[in-house]
Amino acid sequence: MPSRRRGEPGSGGASAEGERELLSAADLARTVARVAHEIIERTTPDGGSAPVVLLGLPTRGTYLARRLAERITEITGAVVPTGTLDPTLYRDDLRLRPTRALAETELPPGGIDDAVVVLVDDVLFSGRTVRAALDALRDHGRPRAVQLAVLIDRGHRELPIRADYVGKNVPTNRSEDVAVRMTEVDGEDGVSLR
Amino acid sequence: MTGATDTGIGLRHLLSTEGLRREQAEALLDTAAGMEQALTGRAVRKLPTLRGRTVVTLFYENSTRTRVSFEVAGKWMSADTINVSASASSVSKGESLRDTAATLGAAGADCLIVRHPASGAPHRIAAWLDRVGHSHLGREGHVAVVNAGDGTHEHPTQALLDAATLRARLGQVEGTHVTIVGDILHSRVARSNAHLLATLGARVTLVAPPTLLPVGVGDWPVTVSHDLDATLATGPDAVMMLRVQAERMHGGFFPSAREYAIRFGLSQDRADRLPDHAVVLHPGPAVRGMEIASSVADSSRAAIAEQVTAGVHVRMAVLYHLLAGEDVA
CATH class of the missing domain: 3.40.50.1370 (Aspartate/ornithine carbamoyltransferase)
Incomplete structure (x- = not known):
């Protein structure tokens, strides 16, 4: 990943020097709820029937996708298939750094053909991870449409890619890190900038 | 997935399991499992990961499964794979192991998969290629050597x-x-x-x-x-x-x-x-x-x-760690 996270588990909070809290745990929960509503609005225009699949990009995108799916189910009662898609093997910067470990890839049993696939990631930065994910997606099937949901859009795009759903737009300096913390991996929820 | 980190696993060649550190072995096994996951249930069994990389199998002994397995592993990751067998190459004209290896390196191989009846042959090739260095071979980047079976030594x-x-x-x-x-x-x-x-x-x-x-x-x-x-x-x-x-x-x-x-x-x-x-x-x-x-x-x-089947995934993992990232110094 680009230097957009580096969040050490449990090191959150606004106490550290030069660190700014962007979202508290409560903010993050509200943001997820809002994006869930937006996804429902945008993917069921006429109460339409196109199946929606949420695919998270590891690690935290996977958990965000699951949380969004839970919210959508609470609101509509419909079960939303979720999965996780590791774009590592499709990255364009593999040769520029030591080899990375692979993360999990698991598509829902129903597949993605003819579904509206919403890719979910925590931070949108250069756009290169999303580009890799789009290529990976193409080898797994042919969705009816692909959309992108991110918790934080921090700018500095290097490719013509934009998100359909944004939790929060955060102007950043290139050298700063956006650290997203999620209970499932970090023991608590929150987002900070340092 | 556990074991590997973003710092890579520090593998330049794969010549033996003796001396392979536990975290390296586990990273290779984790990556192999990841390769299986990445390919499961999909229409297109092709990854772009090793596009533009050249893998040469250099076999001085007969083999079906190992050679095919390496070749499939390379092709599924979009590497160009080339097979050289001793009987159908300049080896039969008397070319030495060292010259054959240097020739393949100079011709653009990024990885040599070597099977040889003499124990230690892949080690020798790796040492030669490391020593002659890039300038002599007229290329950038090192040539990774994988032991695909050497005599009665290792596989x-x-x-x-x-x-x-x-x-x-x-x-x-x-x-x-x-x-x-x-x-x-x-x-x-x-x-x-x-x-x-x-x-x-x-x-x-x-x-x-x-x-x-x-x-x-x-x-x-x-x-x-x-x-x-x-x-x-x-x-x-x-x-x-x-x-x-x-x-x-x-x-x-x-x-x-x-x-x-x-x-x-x-x-x-x-x-x-x-x-x-x-x-x-x-x-x-x-x-x-x-x-x-x-x-x-x-x-x-x-x-x-x-x-x-596991052999293909494991060999994909080995090629990935040897060839996908930046060169290990």
């Missing part, structure tokens, strides 16, 4: 695929008891497995007639037995049967094939005495009726086909 990717198969069947390798039976003396598979499985925390027992055990086996991280029935009675989690390598035998290592089969073959009766969960492995090619009964090789205990 590291075979051991890795065996470990991957055990992980899939038993859940883990750590704490398991693995018995390796047969021609240990001539088996690079046994040596690679003994070291790798011990590194991964398994208990390894070798079972063979005294004439088929190498000198120095006392230094291996294993226990040795000459009695198959006594070892099977201890309830091993996995039994690996080795082929009796007639082509490497010059002289009488045992009285007769029939006696060998009776004392050291995995008959149906012996297989029935194994614990229910126990796995039977064979690196292939198997000689049915000699070291393994046909009914055992075809039973659900046997993981022989799974081993072949």
